Amino acid sequence: MTPRQNRNRDRAERGIPEATVARLPVYLRALHSLQERGVATVSSEELAAAAGVNSAKLRKDLSHLGSYGTRGVGYEVEYLVYQISRELGLTQDWVVAIIGLGNLGRALAGYGGFASRGFRVAGLLDADDAIVGQEIAGKTVEHIDRLEDLIAERGVSIAVIATPAGAAQGVCDRVVAAGVTSVLNFAPVVLSVPDGVDVRKVDLSIELQILAFHEQRKAGGPGEHVPLPDGGTQGPEQYVEAVEA
Amino acid sequence: MTPRQNRNRDRAERGIPEATVARLPVYLRALHSLQERGVATVSSEELAAAAGVNSAKLRKDLSHLGSYGTRGVGYEVEYLVYQISRELGLTQDWVVAIIGLGNLGRALAGYGGFASRGFRVAGLLDADDAIVGQEIAGKTVEHIDRLEDLIAERGVSIAVIATPAGAAQGVCDRVVAAGVTSVLNFAPVVLSVPDGVDVRKVDLSIELQILAFHEQRKAGGPGEHVPLPDGGTQGPEQYVEAVEA
DNA sequence: GCGACTTTGTGCGCGTATTCACAAAGGCTT
DNA sequence: AAGCCTTTGTGAATACGCGCACAAAGTCGC
Numbered sequence: 001m002t003p004r005q006n007r008n009r010d011r012a013e014r015g016i017p018e019a020t021v022a023r024l025p026v027y028l029r030a031l032h033s034l035q036e037r038g039v040a041t042v043s044s045e046e047l048a049a050a051a052g053v054n055s056a057k058l059r060k061d062l063s064h065l066g067s068y069g070t071r072g073v074g075y076e077v078e079y080l081v082y083q084i085s086r087e088l089g090l091t092q093d094w095v096v097a098i099i100g101l102g103n104l105g106r107a108l109a110g111y112g113g114f115a116s117r118g119f120r121v122a123g124l125l126d127a128d129d130a131i132v133g134q135e136i137a138g139k140t141v142e143h144i145d146r147l148e149d150l151i152a153e154r155g156v157s158i159a160v161i162a163t164p165a166g167a168a169q170g171v172c173d174r175v176v177a178a179g180v181t182s183v184l185n186f187a188p189v190v191l192s193v194p195d196g197v198d199v200r201k202v203d204l205s206i207e208l209q210i211l212a213f214h215e216q217r218k219a220g221g222p223g224e225h226v227p228l229p230d231g232g233t234q235g236p237e238q239y240v241e242a243v244e245a
Numbered sequence: 246m247t248p249r250q251n252r253n254r255d256r257a258e259r260g261i262p263e264a265t266v267a268r269l270p271v272y273l274r275a276l277h278s279l280q281e282r283g284v285a286t287v288s289s290e291e292l293a294a295a296a297g298v299n300s301a302k303l304r305k306d307l308s309h310l311g312s313y314g315t316r317g318v319g320y321e322v323e324y325l326v327y328q329i330s331r332e333l334g335l336t337q338d339w340v341v342a343i344i345g346l347g348n349l350g351r352a353l354a355g356y357g358g359f360a361s362r363g364f365r366v367a368g369l370l371d372a373d374d375a376i377v378g379q380e381i382a383g384k385t386v387e388h389i390d391r392l393e394d395l396i397a398e399r400g401v402s403i404a405v406i407a408t409p410a411g412a413a414q415g416v417c418d419r420v421v422a423a424g425v426t427s428v429l430n431f432a433p434v435v436l437s438v439p440d441g442v443d444v445r446k447v448d449l450s451i452e453l454q455i456l457a458f459h460e461q462r463k464a465g466g467p468g469e470h471v472p473l474p475d476g477g478t479q480g481p482e483q484y485v486e487a488v489e490a
Numbered sequence: 491g492c493g494a495c496t497t498t499g500t501g502c503g504c505g506t507a508t509t510c511a512c513a514a515a516g517g518c519t520t
Numbered sequence: 521a522a523g524c525c526t527t528t529g530t531g532a533a534t535a536c537g538c539g540c541a542c543a544a545a546g547t548c549g550c
Binding site: 262263264265299301302305315316317318 | 506
């Protein structure tokens with residue numbers, strides 16, 4: 001037992017690998033889709049195809065939850081839905097607050113995928129007086145001053161931060177101080193939080209940048225078939241020479 | 246040389262690991278932030294802290310791009326910004342079309358993080374006649390019928406799909422047929438595409454579900470301290486017994 | 491009731507990612 | 521000009537994730 005073992009709470013406490021956890025929601029969605037089509041039983045091969053993964057990986061993932069399949073037959077859809085939901089904690093309600101009601105915050109507030117999975121949006125908060133008081137997706141936006149009260153009163157357990165980058169860390173500090181230990185961050189900054197607080201980050205432009213990398217690769221890689229586009233309004237020119245020399 | 250080698254185009258062609266590519270945008274953002282503060286030089290330790298990663302990992306990541314640091318000193322911020330931008334392909338413009346202008350599509354259309362990184366939104370498309378013709382973020386929404394024309398005319402190289410789940414695969418097939426090889430998918434479905442097409446997926450509710458998993462874990466894990474919330478409106482009750490027996 | 495067939499669950503090998511730890515390298519001070 | 525000090529770049533060790541391939545297990549047809 002190395003002393004570093006306590007750094008990975010995840011693997012140690014209960015043996016479900018992070019990679020598996022990240023896929024369970026995908027399986028769950030595929031299962032719901034099958035359920036709607038009235039399918040009662042599914043093989044790992046079929047479900048894996050629907051989820052876009054290798055079937056052995058699917059079986060191994062599911063085996064971490066226990067043995068819920070029947071050999072020679074497959075998995076009972078309804079049962080599996082329940083087991084995965086339970087493992088993910090979707091059989092209970094999660095109270096969510098959305099902070100920052102700009103374009104993205106509005107989209108999140110109106111996003112149907114939350115409510116349908118046990119996530120209840122219990123508060124919309126913003127610092128801008130022009131936004132506070134507005135009704136968005138059936139709820140009234142409240143002032144950020146009430147953040148701590150609101151978290152306590154309504155039992156908020158997950159904070160969604162959709163503020164501008166500059167405000168995100170401050171808001172994060174406040175929600176953490178108020179006892180929230182799970183944060184979903186849409187602001188383009190790295191949030192620093194104390195141990196015990198989980199932060200997940202969704203960054204729209206990072207995904208595009210990764211795509212751009214691969215797209216460029218298909219075209220021949222940087223500096224090769226793709227010279228800088230124009231006369232040089234955006235890049236420090238002296239480096240182009242340095243690179244190609 | 247195994248026959249499976251051609252399956253991973255990425256590693257084989259040019260030695261930048263996928264995990265590294267995914268972090269480069271994060272470094273880039275941290276560097277931009279340093280640049281704004283007037284910092285000219287940064288050590289791997291400082292930059293790693295700003296990006297939220299281990300400093301050895303940062304150095305190894307950067308070493309894949311070449312040796313751009315000075316021992317005893319660190320990295321020149323401006324130089325590094327340029328090298329990473331170049332590697333990611335951000336020194337050229339990428340023409341993006343956004344398909345589906347619901348809440349999320351609108352947010353994406355108005356998202357500042359695109360334009361500032363060389364992504365030019367050249368088209369907004371929707372199938373809904375009530376939305377077509379609307380002006381969003383300074384651009385007029387066009388009808389999805391014009392999809393193929395528009396891709397060809399404007400040289401769209403990346404498609405962003407923000408349609409409802411049911412429409413996504415159809416739209417995807419069309420953009421791929423029109424020659425687009427990079428797709429960013431916000432619809433909650435697994436898109437199937439031919440080889441050579443890159444799809445990245447952003448799923449808002451999946452992130453929340455992963456948070457819920459960890460939050461539940463902190464509270465004692467499923468089935469332990471957290472019984473089902475109410476009398477049973479949402480879960481198949483017979484399985485609760487089966488699980489605990 | 492039995493045998494063939496299907497499908498699960500998993501042991502194993504392989505490649506990738508991460509981290510430590512240190513030698514090489516360069517700047518800075520005296 | 522020489523040595524000290526800082527920081528990079530990377531070899532080596534470890535951990536992790538993935539997918540093949542197969543034995544175990546259970547069903548279904550006859």
